[in-house]
Amino acid sequence: MRTSSERILTTHVGSLIRPPALQEIMRAKQARQPYDATAYESCLRDAVAEVVRRQGQIGIDVVSDGEYGKSISWNQYIIERMSGFTLRPNPPGPGGRSGDPGLDRNRFKEFYAELDARDPPANPNTVVCVGPVAYTGQAELARDIANFKTALAAASVQEGFLPVVAPASALPERRDEYYRSEEEWMHAVTAAMRTEYRMIVDAGLILQIDDARAATMYDRMVPPGSLADYRRWLGKFVESLNAALAGIPEDHVRYHVCWGSWPGPHSSDVPLRDIVDLILKVRAGAYVIESGNPRHEHEWQVWKSAKLPAGKVLIPGVISHVTNVIEHPELVAERILRFANLLGRENVMAGTDCGFAQGTFYRRVHPTIMWAKLEALVEGARLASRQLWS
Helix, strand or coil: CCCCCCCCCECCCCCCCCCHHHHHHHHHHHCCCCCCHHHHHHHHHHHHHHHHHHHHHHCCCEECCCCCCCCCECCHHHHHCEEEEEEEECCCCHHHCCCCCCHHHHHCHHHHHHHHHHCCCCCCEEEEEEEEEEECCHHHHHHHHHHHHHHHHHHCCCEEEEEEECHHHCCCCCEECCCCCHHHHHHHHHHHHHHHHHHHHHCCCEEEEECCHHHHHHHHHCCCCCHHHHHHHHHHHHHHHHHHHCCCCHHHEEEEECCCCCCCCCCCCCCHHHCHHHHCCCCCCEEEECCCCCCCHHHHHHHHCCCCCCCCEEEEECCCCCCCCCCCHHHHHHHHHHHHHHHCHHHECEECCCCCCCECCCCCCCHHHHHHHHHHHHHHHHHHHHHHCC
């Protein structure tokens, strides 16, 4: 894993807005309608090559494949790469959710009614576990790895990462009709996801674990549960993730935590200070943490007391993915300097809060703005580097 030894390096969270040509084929694929499989593979290969080339051209140091090979969303893609699942229509309720929707949605019901009407769930179905879970996506993952490595070589980019879902964030809204307990389910998913993790690292790529549920579950648990209840729950899933990562070199792993990508109030997000110790227990070489939005920007101060383990890297989000306002490079530099001055310049990389797209048809900003934001990220890192290495 590269570090900021000579300047502040840049990266992002992974998911980028899909190009129209790829979306057109994916629309038929998702609807289970006939499509040209050969044309799809060719389009996917070309799209990955172009998105990698453009990231490198802008100056992003550690790039992704845009998650273009995932047919659904950042976490539901695994239903196509694991056995044991079927799809049924979503239950009635806000955003297709079952049970209590959480404090934020209860407090701002009118807002979320408008948001859900404008921005319906990426998948209108509920995932139901009806049999033993096992990893079956080796061919699709091998294709994604091959496309990505070819694109990296063509663009002369030194390092790339592939984002994949954490066991705790795998299908949180699912229904389970097979396993007897949450623990049994987690053991099965952990074992299956390890196949995906291992293949990525063995291919010489950086593995990024996406774990939005780690933070967002607090909103749905507390109350009636307590912070202690939630921390016990999270600690259990950190152990599960570490089991999946056992034997994988930590300097090949990034762990991404955010408070959910949706553009909502986030009034009941769990504070970073209450979970940072558990985040740092994950066996990873870098921690990618949402830090650039108005609800969490102040939490850079947590690092005045929280101790980043020796040899580890923090990748704070210094660009927001949910606003079309393009951050000024000087603001980006200011955000980077806060972390670098506390933790040491070599222990910090500059990133984004979350992905700019959560699936094939989900996006948070316009594509032209996404690229402009990444340009501002690179320029802000240059400005910060001048001060830090002057």
